[in-house]
Amino acid sequence: MSSFSESLIAWFQVNARELPWRQTRDPYRIWISEVILQQTRVAQGTAYYHRFLERFPNLSDLAFAAEEDVLSLWQGLGYYSRARNLHAAAKFVQTERNGDFPPNFKELLALKGVGTYTAAAIAAFAYGENVPVVDGNVMRVFCRYFGIHEDVRLPATMELVRSYAAQLLPTGKSWEFNQAIMELGALVCTPSSPSCATCPVAMDCFSRKNALQAKLPFKSKAKSKRIRHFNYLLLEHDGFFAFKRRGEGDIWEGLFEPILSESEKPFSSPGDFDFLNPADSNFRIESFLLPSEKHILTHQELHIHVCVSRLSKRHEEEGLRWVSGTQLSDLPKPIIFSKIISKARSSPLYLVFHQ
Ligand code: SF4
Incomplete structure (x- = not known):
């Protein structure tokens, strides 16, 4: 294991927050948590997660639900197409796969609304598959750590970060590594004022050595609305x-x-x-x-x-x-x-x- 991964995982074992979706390996629950967390922060997302699972404790409950009930539980999260996609994908798994959740990254991608990020998160957190999970937090950590100056809006930059993460990911430690890097981005390598003094990978970080924390990651201006x-x-x-x-x-x-x-x-x-x-x-x-x-x-x-x-x-x-x-x-x-x-x-x- 690289010293980066070793330090990162050791830090995570001491500093990880206890989050409900970290206590399960059930792909359905992990899927729900990931889609909710794409919409909101952990504090608000936790309440939605519990409410959603209380109403639809398993995939068949969601598959057989009325769309109006699903949308009603989603109120306040925005991006209702995500809730509709969850519902459509649950129906698909229930009817076309006899309720068997797709068992790996590749097959997960076939579900409506499941893109590279969500498929990777389910595969890594439910099945321990060796795939990198790259969200905004992970992009930030890697861009700073490796000194990546490319625009994070570009798909090519995402691919570059995914390839770095894939190389660092220790075989058999997919859950720990992916959770740890996301946690580092959420708690330490934050968008403004990262806590480099407490960072487990500070020693070799390009941005810390070159005082570039405020400049990286680089994000081009959004198009006007x-x-x-x-x-x-x-x-x-x-x-x-x-x-x-x-x-x-x-x-x-x-x-x-x-x-x-x-x-x-x-x-x-x-x-x-x-x-x-x-x-x-x-x-x-x-x-x-x-x-x-x-x-x-x-x-x-x-x-x-x-x-x-x-x-x-x-x-x-x-x-x-x-x-x-x-x-x-x-x-x-x-x-x-x-x-x-x-x-x-x-x-x-x-x-x-x-x-
Ligand atoms: S040293 Fe600072 S900038 Fe580098 S990864 Fe750690 S927190 Fe982020």
Whole structure:
């Protein structure tokens, strides 16, 4: 074993955090934890992990679940396509493989939504297969340690780091090595102010010797985001709100939202939100605007403008679902709507309506 791997693993044995997914070798549980951790940090991810496994303790529970239940548990994590892919892959394993989880890196790659990183993580952590697991933490450690100046956004840089990691990975120690390097990136070789004084591989680190910790890894600027204006008409009648399921081919696929009109420019007065047919507009008692919200996604910047409209009777149209405040918490919806509903309810105008 190289001195790098030896020092790293020895450090890990003393400093490793106790994390629930480190106590199991079950590929299903490891898969769930990895997908959740791609969305969020450990502290928040742990709560999601426990909730998810409580509801779907094994693969068949997930495979036979309704998509709405899966999306509902995913609320707050974002990237709902990951939850849909988890569900689709679970169904595939259940029906096409009789519930047998793919047994190695190569076969894991065939699952929907499972890319190189996730397949490597499951193969290394569940089966001990000798494959390097390279995430953002590992990229940072290796770029600093070896003095790699290439842009970490480039697939070629990822491949370079994977090849270094593969060479250092000691046979039969895949679990320890991969966990250790990720842990080092999370606890010691952090994005800003790495703790080089306590680092087990500091002796030969290129960046420490050349004071390049703040310069590496190098990441080029992200492309500018697409700006979109979402204008929502949030209908309310007697404490119930009207929501619709989003269609396919855009963000938030399959989630619920109020009636939407997207525009180039924001709608700025209640009259702009007059999407109802004239007959139903007559049932409008009062309308008011909420302060606009900005919601940032990886490649998009959403500006959310909401007009709350109280009706004296329910408006009905195809696909519209009226839900009470209690049902709303179980409705799979972009997390921003929990915030919007609570703002709507605490708005002085809403309170006046309900006196
Ligand atoms: S010595 Fe510092 S920069 Fe180098 S790997 Fe360790 S923590 Fe990171």
